Amino acid sequence: MLTEQDYINAASILDVEVAVIKAVCEVESSGGGFLPSGEVKILFEPAVFWKELRKRGVDPNAHLEGNSDILYIKWGTKPYGKQSQQWGRLKRAAAINEEAAYASASYGLFQILGNNFKECGFNSVMEFVNYVSQGEDEQLNAFCTYIKSRKLDDELRLHLWKDYAEQYNGPLYWKQSYNKKLEKAYNKYK
Numbered sequence: 001m002l003t004e005q006d007y008i009n010a011a012s013i014l015d016v017e018v019a020v021i022k023a024v025c026e027v028e029s030s031g032g033g034f035l036p037s038g039e040v041k042i043l044f045e046p047a048v049f050w051k052e053l054r055k056r057g058v059d060p061n062a063h064l065e066g067n068s069d070i071l072y073i074k075w076g077t078k079p080y081g082k083q084s085q086q087w088g089r090l091k092r093a094a095a096i097n098e099e100a101a102y103a104s105a106s107y108g109l110f111q112i113l114g115n116n117f118k119e120c121g122f123n124s125v126m127e128f129v130n131y132v133s134q135g136e137d138e139q140l141n142a143f144c145t146y147i148k149s150r151k152l153d154d155e156l157r158l159h160l161w162k163d164y165a166e167q168y169n170g171p172l173y174w175k176q177s178y179n180k181k182l183e184k185a186y187n188k189y190k
């Protein structure tokens with residue numbers, strides 16, 4: 001688990017308040033990077049999987065039968081299911097295409113999508129997954145690298161929650177009130 005000093009160090013790297021990092025952590029993962037089983041906390045994204053398959057020249061339509069819960073074209077088509085089901089869904093997707101599957105899940109405390117592995121400083125999605133599976137320190141390091149590479153530190157520093165939310169979670173961030181949740185969590189920690 002992260003210590004207060006870990007948060008302080010990360011805040012220094014990003015030149016933001018500790019409360020900002022704690023807020024993102026809380027909103028993204030409820031403050032925990034691992035499941036009780038010891039596996040890294042993930043969220044498998046079926047609409048991202050669709051796109052990742054297409055990027056690799058795989059026709060998603062050819063794999064729809066029996067996979068409607070792990071493969072669909074539009075975000076929000078169906079609920080994601082329970083946290084305890086996410087690894088099973090990822091493993092079923094990996095049987096179709098491992099690289100596309102692992103690129104289609106978000107990982108750890110900060111729920112960074114696997115297809116952002118390069119922005120986190122890694123050469124492959126599996127290198128990224130193996131790294132963030134080691135511990136919450138590693139997840140925090142990957143987050144800091146990602147934020148710097150995407151130049152999102154200014155949005156966090158200036159509390160531009162809407163701008164940050166849109167860039168970090170995509171244009172439909174508002175459907176989950178992501179920016180409002182961030183602001184509320186930040187106010188709790190400041």
